[in-house]
Amino acid sequence: MTSSDLQNLYQELILDHSRTPHGFGLRDEVTAQSHQLNPTCGDEITLQVHAAADGTIEAIAWEGHGCAISQASASLFADLVEGMTVAEIQERIDVFREAMRSRGKIEPDEELLGDAAALGSVSRYVARVKCAMLAWVAAEDALRKLD
C-alpha cells in the first residue's frame, strides 16, 4: 500500500540514521557553531564544526530535534565531511543544495556526497527540502564563523 516514492524517501539507510544519529551531542570545547530553526515546523539544530590544527574539520557535533529527514540529514552530513577541508565541505554543501532545489531533476552526485545522496528523493517533496537542508545550512554558517 505504501508507494515506492515514499519507500524511496524513507529508505532504510535514512531511517537508521534518524534513529541512531551520528555526531549527536555537543562538545564543551569552544568552537564555531550555528543554531538554525525551521519556523514552520519548529525543527531546530545547533551544530558545531571542530577544526584540527591543520585546518581540516575533524568532527561535526550537533544536537537538535525534528523529523526523520532532518535528523538523518544531519547524521549523514556529520559522517560525510569528517576530515575534509572547509573548501571541500563548502563544495559538497553547494552540490547538495543544488540537488535539493532541483525538484527531482538533479540526482545527487554520489562521488561527492556518499551516503547523503540517499536524500536525493527529498527534492521531489518541496515542503521537505528545508528539513533536509537544516544541518547543511547550519554547517555553512558555522564554517563562515571559523575565520
Place this chain on the structure above:
Amino acid sequence: MTTSTLDSPLTDAEILRIREDFPILKTEVNGHPLAYLDSGATSQRPLAVLDAEREFLTTLNSAVHRGAHTLAAEATEVFEEARAAVARFVGADDDEIIWTSNATEAINLVAYAFSNASAGRGGADAERFRLGEGDEIVTTEMEHHANLIPWQELAARTGATLRVIPLDDDGALRLDEIETHITERTKVVAVTHVSNVLGVINPIDQLIGAAHAVGALVLLDACQSAPHLPLDVKQLDVDFAVLSGHKMLGPTGVGALYGRRELLAAMPPFLTGGSMITTVTTTHAEYLPPPQRFEAGTQRVSQAVALAAAVAYLEDVGMPRIAAHEAHLGRRLVDGLAAIDGVRVLGADIDLPRVGLASFDIPGIHSHDVGQFLDDRGIAVRVGHHCAQPLHRRLGVTSSTRASTYLYSTDAEVDAFLDGVAATIDFFGVRS
C-alpha cells in the same frame, strides 16, 4: 424510515449529496481518493459560493459606497446585504459587523482601538479603551498566536500587563485560575471558543461572567466555532467576536469582526484613509460611524458576497445538524486515535464537548513524517505547531498532527485516516 430533526446528525445520503457540491473532494492524490481532513486550516468551498462570487463579478462588479452609477448602487446593496447575512448568522445586528481581511486583522483592529485610545485618540467615550500601567489584559495559554501576539504588543505599547490563564496537565483551561487572573484591573479578556488544537469547546460562560463582573470586555475568537456550531453572540453575551471566511466555506481574504454597537461607536479607528471619513482638511478628519469607520480603503466586495453565500449554504443544511455530525466525527477521531497503541491524543482526557478536530503525537515519530506518510495515501492533515506554540509547550511537545472535519467529511474518511495512523507506526517501526 427515520425523519431527521433539527439537530440530528447528517445522514449518509445527505453527506453524499453535500459532497456533490464540492468538486475538489473528488480529487485523487497520489493515486488515492482525497480524504480532506484539514478543514480546520481552510475549508473547501461549494459551487454555490464560487458561483456567487462569479455572478457578482460578471454582473455587478463595481466600487461600493462611492459613485452614482447603477452598478455601484447595486453592488453597494449586495455588499450590505452580505453584511446583514453574516450578522444574522451570528445573531448580531447589521451595523455590528465589520469586514476585515481575516480574523487576525479583526483582532488587531480591536487591539489597536485600545492602543489608539490609550494614545489619546477617540472621544470621551473611548475612556474604557484607554490602557496604562496597572491595567491588565487577560488571555489564555491555549490561544492561536493571532489571539496572543496582538495582546502582547498592546501591553508593550501601553504599559498594561498581559496575564495568561494557564492550562492543566490535560490541556484544559484552569477555571480555578479565573478568579486570580480576572480582577478589577482587567480591561479586556481574549479567549478562544474552540481550541484549534484540542477541538474542545471551552466553557466560556464562566470567563464571560467573570470578565463582565469586573467591567472587562470580552473578545471571543470564534474562528473554530462559527463554522461548526450554532453561534449567537448576544446569547453568549460577548463584546467582540472574530471569524474567518475561509474556514466556513467562504473565500480567503475576508473575515469579520462583531462588536457591540455602543463599543464600536466609542472606538477610534485602526486603519485610516478613504471611505471612512465625513469631512477632511489637510490637518484633520472626522470619521463615519461604524461599521464604515473601520473599513478604510477599497473593500473585498466579491469575497463578502461569496461569504454570504457560504453562510446561506450552512444555514440551509442547518448549523445544529452540522454540529451534531461533527460531534460524532470528533468522537470517532478521538476514540479511534486513543485505541491505537503508541498514540497520544492531545487533550484526550478533557471532559468537554468537541468539534470534529483532534491532534495527536506519536512519541518517536515527528509530525512531519506522519503527515508525509498519510499524504502518500491521499489523506490531508495539518502538521506542526498549528500557530499554538505555548499550548504545545505546555503539553510537552513541539508539534503535533491534526485531523479536522467538516459537514462534508465521512466516517469512511476518518477510518481511512485511523488506518493510516496505525500503518505510520508500523512503517517507522516504533511500535513496541
